[in-house]
Amino acid sequence: GRWELRLTFSGILNDKLHGFYRSTYKDANGKEKALASTQFESTDARRAFPCWDEPAFKAVFRVTLVIDDGLTAISNARVISETSLAGIGKKEVVFADSMKMSTYLVAFIVGEFEATDPVMVGKSPLRVWAVPGKRHLAKFAQEIGSFSLSHFSGYYDIAYPGDKLDLIAIPDFASGAMENLGAITFRETALLVDEAKATRAELExxxxxxxxxxxxxxxxxxxxMRWWNGLWLNEAFATFMEMIAVDAWKPEWRRWDSFTVSRAAAMQVDGLKSTRPIEFPVEKPxxxxxxxDVLTYEKGASVLRMLEQYLGAEAxxxxxxxxxxxHEYANAETTDLWDALEDSTRQPVRPLMDSWIFQAGYPLISVERDGRGLILSQSIFRYLQDGNTPERKWHVPIFIRAGTKRGVVNRTILLTDPRVRVELPDDADWVVVNAGGHGFYRARYSPDLMADLKQALQTSxxxxxxxxxxxxxxxxxxxxLTPLSEYLNLIDLLRDETDVNVWTSVIISCHNLNRILGEKQRDALxxxxRAVFAAALDRLTWSPRAGESELDRQLRGDLIGALG
Incomplete structure (x- = not known):
């Protein structure tokens, strides 16, 4: 039969920024104030109340909070009643039942808060909450919050599953934000912003x-996800989808272009001997x-983008x-995702993606000309070539674009063998083997192919x-694997480069070189x-121009900073 377990327990608000904790701030008069908030992911719901604190144990949560008069209480679902408790200066706030969800998503927030007026997204009101005196900084977050929630409802073809959505700025918060259903908590700087004074980076x-x-x-x-080894199913998708939404909201920001910097950061870590697969065994909190980490978030999102471009966005x-x-209202594993994608697209997704999710590292694609074709070969990329590099093989979507006298030719292949020959048009002048930049791999071109690409660098x-x-x-x-002189020769060609992300990569590499070279070599570098940077800045102009883009303003600052 069915049993009911009732537990009475007590606890103390901690100041460790996890579990049910106390956050402090100073009000407009400099007086210290306190509020209470929760941060349960990944294993800290048990610090607040007795529970089976694992993601696969989903339940419906019915929350009642007794708080001081004058304070506000927020939880996952809407308030259904608020009753004053006579004589003790407190009130009882009762919330509707939550949907069936994991313990780490439960939230209670209690304190002095001000809210924006609600914006309706479908049938759900969306508000932004902040401590007194900061509500005026919530407009930008509410705009992107309502846009992205609506955008995702359409993309997934599933309505938002909560009955309301509160975005709550917390003064003391350990991470950037926490996705509690209906009550998302944020570090203040990740939610509140003065749009008129903020930099482009702060708005992004x-x-x-x-x-x-x-x-x-x-x-x-x-x-x-059923267990924490599959965390990428949460975080990689959320990272991928944030790019989808922001790019749709502000296409002039070119977020997929700037995501290449995040992809490169993941590749930097994943090129180390100490890297791990995206999905990795987890046994302890x-x-x-x-x-x-960057492998779960940025590498995970990168391989999803690669898969999306290979299958087609709609498929x-x-x-x-x-x-x-x-799997709604339930749990899933990586194999469940492959099943759905294969059933929907009729493509062999499992062998393709298993090589990226369960295998550490990524391939280096070496490219050589072979008569009227190309020879593509794959090997694992490692920064440290110590003679013990394992042999690994990936299923690599190769996005090829070649320039010919008749125009541009595009072709996509799936590289599954260590080496393959690909036919090219007879009159191909240049060829790129990561067209669009979606592949999570590096390319090393033979000297003749690199010379062709240098000729096409700024035009094609x-x-x-x-x-x-x-x-x-x-x-x-x-x-x-290649001489440093080859890299420096490539930098010499960037005098006309206008993309801020390209310059970000160059500036970081030059700073790193500056730290490791000897004094004479540093002076030469x-x-x-500096001659290249100055030429690029002269072309951009040293002073802002009327009507120039935010990206140009950002690039000017980066170049001036690099010149010192």
Whole structure:
């Protein structure tokens, strides 16, 4: 039969920023104030109340909070009653039942708060909450919050699963934000911003984080990974989807172009001997906490973008819709995602993606000309070539674009063998093997192919392809696979470069070189690169121009900073 377990327990608000904890701040008069908030992911719900604190144990939560008069209480669902308790200066706040969800998504927030007026997204009101005196900084977050929530509802073809959505700024918060269903908590700087005074980077940060957390309402809350080894199913998808939403909201920001910097950061870590697969065994709470890293988020999102571009955006989306419908209000594993994508697209997704999710590292694609074709070969990329590098093989979507006298020719192949020959048009002048920059791999071109690409650098290659060309050349030089002089010769060609992301890669590499070279070599490097930086700045102009883009303003600051 059915049993009911009742437990009476007590606890103390901690100041450790996890579990049910106390956050402090100073009000407009400098007086210290306190509020209470929760942070349960990954294994800290047990610090607040007795529970089976594992993601696969989902339940409906009915929350009642007794708080001081004058305070506000927020939880996962809407308030259904608020009753004053006569004579004791307190009130009882009762919330509606939550949907069936994991313990780490439960939230209670109690304190002095002010809210924006609600914006309706479908049938659900969306508000932004902040401590008194900061509500005026919530407008930008509410705009991207309502846009992204609506956008995701359409993309997934599933309505937002909560009955309301509160975005809550917490003064003391350990991470960027936490995707509690209906009550998302944020570090203040990730939610509140003065749009008139903020930099482009600050606005992007708020837009990214809000969109990321909203994406979790489906990936993470509605459908949750069965165990922490599958955390990427939550975080990689939320990272991928934040790019989808922000790019749709502000296409002039070119977020997929700037995501190449995040992809490169993941590749930098994944090129180390100490790297791990995206999905990795987890047995202890500290191991679960260790999964929140660049491999889960940025590498995971990168391989999803690669898969989306290989399958086609609509086919990929349809597979995601099937996955969510099959597992809503429940848990899933990586194999469940492959099943849905294969059933929807009729493509062999499992062998392709298993090589990226369960295998550490990524391939280096070496490219050589062979008569009227190309020879593509794959090997594992490692910065440290110590003679013990394992042999690994990936199923690699290769996006090829070749320039011919008749125009541009595009072709996509799936590289599954260590080496393959690909036919090219007879009159191909140049060829890129990571067209669009979507592949999570590096390319090393033979000297003759690299010479052709240098000729086409500013006329035929997209900004993201120029970024990859420069970043891959730097990485292979660091690994001792190509001469450093080849990388510096490539930098010499960037006097007309206008993309801020390309320059970000170059400036970082030059700073790193400056730290490791001897004094005479440093002087020679400075003279050489300063000439390139100055020429690029002269072309951009040293002073702002009327009507120039935010990206141009950002690039000018970066170049001036690099020149010192």
């Amino acid at each position: 940060r708020v837009a990214d984080v809000v969109s990321h957390e909203n994406a979790h309402m489906w990936f993470g809350d509605l459908v949750t 500290e191991e679960a906490a260790g999964m929140f 990929f989306r349809d597979g995601i819709r099937l996955y969510l419908r099959r 290659l997209a900004a993201v392809e120029r970024f990859n060309l420069v970043n891959d050349a730097w990485a292979t030089a660091l690994a001792g 400075r003279t050489r690169v």
